[in-house]
Amino acid sequence: MQILEYNPAMIEPKWQQYWEEAGVFHALEDHTLPKYYCLIEFPYPSGEGLHMGHPRPYTAMDIIARKRRMEGYNVLLPIGWDAFGLPAENNAIKNHVHPRVITEENIARFRGQTKRLGFSVDWNREVDTTDPAYYRWTQWIFLQLFKKGMAYKAEMPINWCTSCKCGLANEEVVDGVCERCGSEVVRKVKNQWMLRITAYAQKLLDGLDTVDFIERAKAQQRNWIGRSTGAEVDFAIADSGETLRVFTTRPDTLFGATYMVISPEHPLVERMRDRISNCDALVAYREAASRKSDFERTELAKDKTGVAIQGVTAINPVTGKPIPIWVSDYVLMSYGTGAIMAVPGHDTRDWAFARKFGLPVVEVVAGGDIETEAYTDIESGVMVNSGFLNGLSVEKAKRKITQWLKERGLGEETVKFKLRDWVFSRQRYWGEPIPLVHCERCGWVPLPENELPLLLPQVEKYETTQDGESPLAAMGEWVNTVCPHCGSPAKRETDTMPQWAGSSWYFLRYMDPRNDQALASPEALAYWGPVDWYNGGMEHTTLHLLYSRFWHRFLYDIGVVGYPEPYLKRTSHGFVLGENGEKMSKSRGNVINPDEVIRDIGADALRVYEMFMGAFDQAIPWSANGAAGCRRFLERVWRMQEMLADSDEIREEVRADVHACVKKVSEDIERMKFNTAIAAMMTLVNTFYASGRVTRGEMKVLVLLLSPVAPHIAEEIWQRLGGKESLACRPWPKWDEEAMRKDEIEIAIQIGGKVRGRMMAPTSLTAGEGGQVLMEAPEVRALLDGRPVRKVIYVPGRLLNIVV
């Protein structure tokens, strides 16, 4: 047969078309088959088109999916579009084109680009979060959350651009200023929908112990949830019936609490207004604090400020001494009780504050020097100046004081989380409308489920209104409606949902994407779920990944899904950087366009390089030379057709190498060690070249191993080898440990741990007998040169170490 040159521009579209027309990658609804659900993070279809951030993780999961298929699984590898979001909306504002129009164009472009990469995706299951048939169920889930009391309205600050007069998402605030106009961003309090994710803090934390996520993702989520155990303690306010409750993780240091601090917003100030003599100063301080942007609070406010409350004093419950109460913005209203007991001897922030304002510092844990800094070590300290706690370790003192407080009704052990409730409202157009109406008589009323989806109305302007309302608020006809409950006049909620809503459950929709009775049928949910393997970016660990675990856990609690955790396994990829080692960006001018790379070297070579360039979980700079090298590797595989021997055998001389390669590739793919899997295939190809030929049987094994990574060339060669159907459904090759065994192997001879020579040794030698046998070998005797031997260690197949 005439072997033409390797031409990916011909064979890649050909096989893509074949796969699609033959439906090779359609997940089957035969629920008796063993299933495997591979999930990739669905892209936001931006106007820029696919970028290098997409092919790497997608290729990785495609490799897993293709291997699973060859192992006999009914594989689900779906894709869709997370298409609500700001760029389409900003484009609408600028060009007065409905976001739907640009979104559809972008999706079409993304779809085409994605298909050119040859992923084994089931294109029949595409979802689009902006499709009413999809967001109907996003709204439905929101209504269930609302009905279970998990959604509520609260006054929350939003980012407000003082120049654009509009609300901004956190992502739009860069270094404290508006991303678009560079003006100052302040916090403006608005009434917003909130989701009670904090009610699930413990469940989300515990669930992590039951799933196989990469450790750093678990650690990051644990950190974000931020559980800490401590005690709440009541401090009496002198000469009143009032108490001030604090949360502390160090109840053991109670004897060292020399003052208290409340946050500027703490209700105590209002409650005791008539007794406080410097109310004006406190109110002024509170207002100054509220005007501070988040940026100022976190970046510029390390220097402590505060005002002492005049006229009100607290009593330390263990010492009985009166202590002053201060107001300072280093205490946050949103954590704990909004008030602290300050122990300047043993807390760095309290220490700095006490130093600045001349407050007393008392040592209650010995071991440090509180004149120079706060002593915060809880491991080795011993209690002093602490009455009945003296002499105890910190750990014992904690338990004893907590018990003491509990017996007197002054406090109790408590758990707090850093996790905050999820701000779910956006004053934006391009998002899911929140399906609630507000009735004067009934309050917030959910739309009946049979009225879903609540469609996004056509608007004249896409901008947030002057007073920070969603553009929907300007649509009087749409806003004014009647209460579904009592029929009185009512107004629709005009805020929309955040982009995180649609992505919080999309993996469920893939299981049954056209169902119009439920978000997915119970049968499909039971069969396909949970997701077996989910790969995605680390940047989504604390938002998308946590949000979707929360929604899923909620759906489990209300009986919609039958398993508490949505993802059994989570892995993460490293970014592809520009050739200069910096993050790819237009402004840096180092963007590599996947379309151009496919044009230059082909999709297969791109896929091979993306997987070969380095460890999958690490960021790696792009290298055009490296990519060209992968194209060369495929050329070498292709040209092996010219040295093909007409035999289905695997030759004795290469048998061990072939089996070793099968083993290496099989195991490395499971560990996502794609780079070494590809290196093993390169090594095998080098072996074939060295032997001058390859049999058809050997070639078939190689092509099957290569097919998950470079599927087009693999299909083409497979067909030329006489394969009748797609190799995507051929069984994955097996290896035989016996076949990998050789009679003799080269080992190193070490003297005192240093390599001094090599020799051939029979592989049958065991560690025990090997030393004795090999000591007689002439190579060893020559190296020893008669020196006395103290000890001999033989590591079978590796080395002989002689201690002299």
Added chain:
RNA sequence: GCCGAAGUGGCGGAAUGGCAGACGCCGGGGACUUAAAAUCCCCUGCCCGAAAGGGUGUACGAGUUCGAGUCUCGUCUUCGGCACCA
């Protein structure tokens, strides 16, 4: 400050406590060619040496071990996340 990951040739990177640098890139040499490209073969950590060979080497300093890139302790650096969270 806290949590996490990582420091290996000119470069990307390999190495269940067992021959450091697999595989690829870059570079050098050879074959083929009128020539070039492509391709095929060989060399390629550093230092000394004509060579044989020797020395040295995985951020730094100690330690455990017959043997350490790998394990332990300490130090430094880089990257990622969180951060007045009591």
